[in-house]
Amino acid sequence: MTTTRKHSDELHLALYRKMFQIRRFEEEAARAYAQGKIGGFLHLYIGQEPVAVGAVAALQPTDYAITTYRDHGLALARGMTSRAAMAELFGKVTGCSKGLGGSMHFFDAEHNMLGGYGIVGGHVPLAVGTAFASKYREDGRVAIVFLGEGAVSIGDFHEGMSLAALWKLPIVIVVENNEYAMGTSLARTLSVEDVSLKAVGYGMARDRFFAHHVLEVYDRIGEAIDRARTTSEPTLVEVRTYRFRGHSMSDPGKYRTPDELEERKRKDPLLVSRGELEGKGHQEALQKIEAEIEAEIEDAVRFAEESPEPGPELLEATTYKGAFAR
Numbered sequence: 001m002t003t004t005r006k007h008s009d010e011l012h013l014a015l016y017r018k019m020f021q022i023r024r025f026e027e028e029a030a031r032a033y034a035q036g037k038i039g040g041f042l043h044l045y046i047g048q049e050p051v052a053v054g055a056v057a058a059l060q061p062t063d064y065a066i067t068t069y070r071d072h073g074l075a076l077a078r079g080m081t082s083r084a085a086m087a088e089l090f091g092k093v094t095g096c097s098k099g100l101g102g103s104m105h106f107f108d109a110e111h112n113m114l115g116g117y118g119i120v121g122g123h124v125p126l127a128v129g130t131a132f133a134s135k136y137r138e139d140g141r142v143a144i145v146f147l148g149e150g151a152v153s154i155g156d157f158h159e160g161m162s163l164a165a166l167w168k169l170p171i172v173i174v175v176e177n178n179e180y181a182m183g184t185s186l187a188r189t190l191s192v193e194d195v196s197l198k199a200v201g202y203g204m205a206r207d208r209f210f211a212h213h214v215l216e217v218y219d220r221i222g223e224a225i226d227r228a229r230t231t232s233e234p235t236l237v238e239v240r241t242y243r244f245r246g247h248s249m250s251d252p253g254k255y256r257t258p259d260e261l262e263e264r265k266r267k268d269p270l271l272v273s274r275g276e277l278e279g280k281g282h283q284e285a286l287q288k289i290e291a292e293i294e295a296e297i298e299d300a301v302r303f304a305e306e307s308p309e310p311g312p313e314l315l316e317a318t319t320y321k322g323a324f325a326r
């Protein structure tokens, strides 16, 4: 299938804004975590931003998106406000999950972001069920699910792949291959290096590429989304990417060398986009975007700090009755 997607500078600037928002959001989240203002786990997406941003740009607002515990990037890309996201990390009632979910459990019904999930691979069947519901209702919606390469050895992944292919469901299954499952390298977890080959056993379409450039992600995942929407066929897309931080905030990352990390940082997709846009004379627009995002993130941290914690009145509504209990 060939698509003719337009790549205007306006689009590239808009995608850069999103990537920069996610980057700055998470850098400030890491700082707040180190200061003890955020509890529990915090898995950062830094380095992987073009995947969520490029993919979301190719979706319709009514499409469904689901991901793992590394979920801040998808939530922000999908349109969650920095305030609602930061307040959730701070465990405040103004957060997207009323402060009850935290970093791994972002949820945003308004933007059809169906959550971050903490169980590795456990969300794949949920995404497949969502795609089944769309096909059954004939509502034209596509589901997209993001998982790490560590999740492709989990049974849930295979059960989901099997039914998605058998029932020809409108779903795109995106493996964000960041080369390490926690601290274990790809070579020690998978016998076959090309993860997209898993699609062959299920008779499913597949694609595989490096997330060097956000517009390439937009094009390639966009093709899979088009396939899902027009022919109701699933696709497995392996996107090679890299995370610059540890698995979570408690991971010092001793399983990789400083040289490897430095080399990857030189190819930072944000720098790639920034350099290209600068070269096209958008210096002023970039500075404006960056200043606006700095102000937005500063405001989000202040909002999170000043927001109240959830009170006991939420207990009944989230446990026995009300929208959360359903």
Ligand SMILES: Cc1ncc(C[n+]2csc(CCOP(=O)(O)OP(=O)(O)O)c2C)c(N)n1
Residues within 6 Å of the ligand: 070, 118, 119, 120, 121, 147, 148, 149, 150, 151, 152, 178, 180, 181, 182, 247
């Ligand atoms: C079913 C299950 N087993 C084990 C864990 C513990 N665990 C959390 S993350 C992780 C590694 C996942 O790696 P990958 O899917 O490659 O994602 P990444 O964190 O690299 O983005 C493991 C084993 C879990 N959360 N769920």
